[in-house]
Amino acid sequence: MAFLVALNRDRDSYQVPAALAETGNLGRFVTDYYHGKPGHFLPSLTHRRHPSIPARSVVTSKGAFLAQLPYEAARRVRPTDFPSDLVESALGRTAARVARREPDLDLLLYSGSARQAFEGPSRGRRVLFQYHPSPGFIEETLRDIDELADLRPWWEEAEVGNASMEAKHRAEVAAADHAICASDFTRRGLLLAGLAPDAVSVVPYGCPAPAASGAQGPGGVQQFLFVGQGVQRKGLHILIEAWKVARVGDATLTVVASRLDPQIEELAAGVPRLTIRGRAEDTELSALMDAADALVLPSLVEGFGLVLGEALAHGCRLIASTNTGLPSMGLPGDLGRVVEAGRVQPLVDALEAFHHSFDPERTHDHRARLEAQRLSWAGFRAGIRRAVGEETT
Known part of the structure; x- marks a missing residue:
């Protein structure tokens, strides 16, 4: 069965869609920008591609790409939070459109952009890739374990107190047949959100090829x-x-x-x-x-x-x-x-x-x-x- 995969930017170096492309099981890949697609020629983004993923299998989300432009301009002059909710929602709309057009595709979607497709008419499996702990789990963890929490008024994480992001996370978990994450810590958050232990797979991230031996300090x-x-x-x-x-x-x-x-x-x-x-x-x-x-x-x-x-x-x-x-x-x-x-x-x-x-x-x-x-x-x-x-x- 072929999969629809959706993620923003070149997160995780495209390793998740590449895993399926290597065995001919990548049906569609939804992302914000992919070098090699017609009209995608920005010199600064030539790294946005993977040799295993042909451009013909990629569907780009113009909304997700445009939502990031104000951030890219602002971060060059001041610290700025990435507009995760806005970008992932736009990406999720594109993924949902593709899933409606090809309802037999299995879904392997990154958290934050999975809800629309998971709740749509797709007949395929619904697999969530939880790449980052959920907003509620972040807030709970920061509150409970930091012995220096009250030392100073630290910057607050953008996810903390974000009810809409947490509601989206809960909906994605509720609709998922299975979830994948990279660490046991992230898995704990998924279990607290209601997934059964046998419905969560931990697949630790890999390492790049070792570099040539470096110089001493x-x-x-x-x-x-x-x-x-x-x-x-x-x-x-x-x-x-x-x-x-x-x-x-x-x-x-x-x-x-x-x-x-x-x-x-x-x-x-x-x-x-x-x-x-x-x-x-x-x-x-x-x-x-x-x-x-x-x-x-x-x-x-x-x-x-x-x-x-x-x-x-x-x-x-x-x-x-x-x-x-x-x-x-x-x-x-x-x-x-x-x-x-x-x-x-x-x-x-x-x-x-x-x-x-x-x-x-x-x-x-x-x-x-x-x-x-x-x-x-x-x-x-x-x-x-x-x-x-x-x-x-």
């Missing part, structure tokens, strides 16, 4: 790295507090934050051996990962954390919270250490343990890259096919 100084949004949900404030008290000698911490909560920036002011910088281009980020001993991702809420796989492929060790994809990656403890989300002391302990085991010769580098090979995107794609019953081994 300058002078053998240990380098820790954080990559992500500098907001409460990502746990950067927890990391800064832990860094203040962790006994890690002359080790350094570099924070690459695409946007930064002013309260977190103020919290970090004057902290020794801590550098905060903005967005990094791909080549620069690769160099930072090559030089880093460990990536730290202490997220309170995380669908998985694709940066974990990227850093592992560059030879980094990983420290990440229970609410990320690290618990599902199966790494040995000296390469991947899981810490309790929302707590400072466990992160202090992990930083100090990695400092004590630091080897300037980077003897862990080769093993980390071998683990990245094991956790490949090809394995993820096979996992997607197994989850929808298209592959049995």
